[in-house]
Amino acid sequence: MLPVTPTDFTPLASLAGGVLIGVSAVLVMALFGRVAGIVGITAGAVTQDDRKWRIAFILGLIAAPVLWMLATGGFPAQTVSDNLPGMAIAGLLVGIGTALGSGCTSGHGVCGLARLSTRSLVAVLTFMVFAALTVFILRHGFGAGL
Amino acid sequence: MKALAGFAAGLLFGLGLIISGMSDPAKVLNFLDIFGEWDPSLAFVMGGATVTTYIGYRLAWRSAKPALMPDFDIPTRQDIDRPLLTGAALFGIGWGIGGFCPGPAWTALAMGAPGTLVFIATMLAGIALGRRL
Numbered sequence: 001m002l003p004v005t006p007t008d009f010t011p012l013a014s015l016a017g018g019v020l021i022g023v024s025a026v027l028v029m030a031l032f033g034r035v036a037g038i039v040g041i042t043a044g045a046v047t048q049d050d051r052k053w054r055i056a057f058i059l060g061l062i063a064a065p066v067l068w069m070l071a072t073g074g075f076p077a078q079t080v081s082d083n084l085p086g087m088a089i090a091g092l093l094v095g096i097g098t099a100l101g102s103g104c105t106s107g108h109g110v111c112g113l114a115r116l117s118t119r120s121l122v123a124v125l126t127f128m129v130f131a132a133l134t135v136f137i138l139r140h141g142f143g144a145g146l
Numbered sequence: 147m148k149a150l151a152g153f154a155a156g157l158l159f160g161l162g163l164i165i166s167g168m169s170d171p172a173k174v175l176n177f178l179d180i181f182g183e184w185d186p187s188l189a190f191v192m193g194g195a196t197v198t199t200y201i202g203y204r205l206a207w208r209s210a211k212p213a214l215m216p217d218f219d220i221p222t223r224q225d226i227d228r229p230l231l232t233g234a235a236l237f238g239i240g241w242g243i244g245g246f247c248p249g250p251a252w253t254a255l256a257m258g259a260p261g262t263l264v265f266i267a268t269m270l271a272g273i274a275l276g277r278r279l
Contacts, residue, residue, distance in 0.1 A: 060156020095272020
C-alpha cells in the first residue's frame with residue numbers, strides 16, 4: 001500500500017510531543033470539562049449546541065503545520081500514500097470504526113487510559129492488535145503485492 | 147473566549163502531533179510494523195501524553211467545575227459491548243492501511259496531499275455513517 005519509508009527512532013522528540021498532546025487534553029478538561037477525543041470533537045462540531053470551541057479546536061489542529069512552516073521555513077516531514085482507493089477505504093474504516101466504538105487514539109487512548117477506563121483499555125488493545133495485524137499482512141503477508 | 151481557548155488547545159495538540167512525529171503516516175506504520183521496519187517512537191508519544199493527562203486531569207478535577215462550562219461531562223460507561231469491539235477493530239484496520247488516525251489526518255490537511263484529502267472526506271462520511279449504526 002505505502003512503500004516502506006524508514007524513519008528514525010526519536011524517543012525525546014516523541015516524548016516531548018506526547019507531553020504537549022497531554023497538556024492540550026488537560027486544557028480541554030480544565031476549560032471545557034470534556035475529554036479531548038478528536039472524533040468526539042469532530043462530530044460534536046456539527047451535532048452539539050456548544051459547537052464553537054469544537055470548531056475552533058479543529059481549526060487549531062489544521063493551523064498547526066502552517067505555524068510550523070512559518071517558524072521553521074518548511075512543512076513537517078510527511079509521507080502519505082498516493083493509493084487513493086486505499087486511502088478512501090482507510091478513511092471510511094477509521095470514521096465508521098471510531099464513531100461506532102466511541103473513540104480513537106486520543107479519546108480512548110490518551111484520555112480514556114488517563115481516566116483508567118476499562119472500556120478504553122479494551123478498545124486500545126483491540127485497535128492496536130488489528131492495526132499491527134493489518135500492517136503485517138500488507139507488508140509481509142499475502143497483501144505484500146498489493 | 148471559548149473559541150480562542152479551543153483554538154489554542156487544538157494548535158497545541160497539533161504541534162504535539164508534529165513534534166512527536168505522529169503526524170507522519172510513515173512513522174505510524176513503522177510503529178505498527180513490529181516484525182519489520184519497527185520504530186518504537188510512538189510508544190513514547192502515548193506514554194508522555196497519557197501520564198501528563200493522568201496527572202493534569204486529577205488537578206483539573208479539584209475544581210468544582212471547568213473554567214468555561216457549567217459542569218464536567220465525562221464518559222461514565224464501563225460495559226464492554228459489541229459496538230466497542232467491532233468499532234475498535236474496524237478503526238485498527240483503517241489505521242493500519244493509511245497510517246492516519248483522526249487527529250493526524252486533520253493536522254495533515256493544510257499540506258494538501260491527495261491521499262489526505264480523500265482520507266478526510268471518507269472519514270467524515272464514515273463518522274456520519276457510524277453514528278447511525
